Amino acid sequence: MSKPFDMELFVAGVLTGSYATRQRHVRQAKFIQAEIAERWQRATPWTWQRKHVAWFLEHRISQRSEATRYYYVLTARLLARRLKTSWVFNL
Template sequence: MTKPIDMALFLSGVLTGSNATQQRHLRQARIMQAAIQQRWQRDNPWTWQLKHVRWFLTQHLQDHSDTTRYYYRLTVVLIWKRMGKSALRTTK
């Protein structure tokens, strides 16, 4: 089993804002990483597909508040930006 990718290193080039904002993005990215790893056995964001992220936002966060889902969408935008992909568009 390989060691999961370090999200702090992965996102270091795209993280901006205050230290609290950066820490929130890192915490949320690690939570996403763990959930996608548990469900899809993919711990490396480079292997994630749109269906993995969409599942996380729609199914895994379905019982969370709109505000929480909004902040996770912001983190997803950073991950997508880091991967060089266009912005993720999801519907409710």
């Protein structure tokens, strides 16, 4: 039996800032992971491609406020930094 992927541990290395900011990034990263896993059956960020995260940002949260979308873009950039990729996400 395999353990579920621990997103908090995954992003811990790139998180900075206050406790509330770190918790927001962890919560949003878990939400991104859940949506991508449901849509494409990609359970871990190591299996993601840029198109998966771009889909989430463009389609899944498109009806949210501009501020909320901005914070999700920041979280997506943190995930890309942790994956050591050159993905660029704009608003």
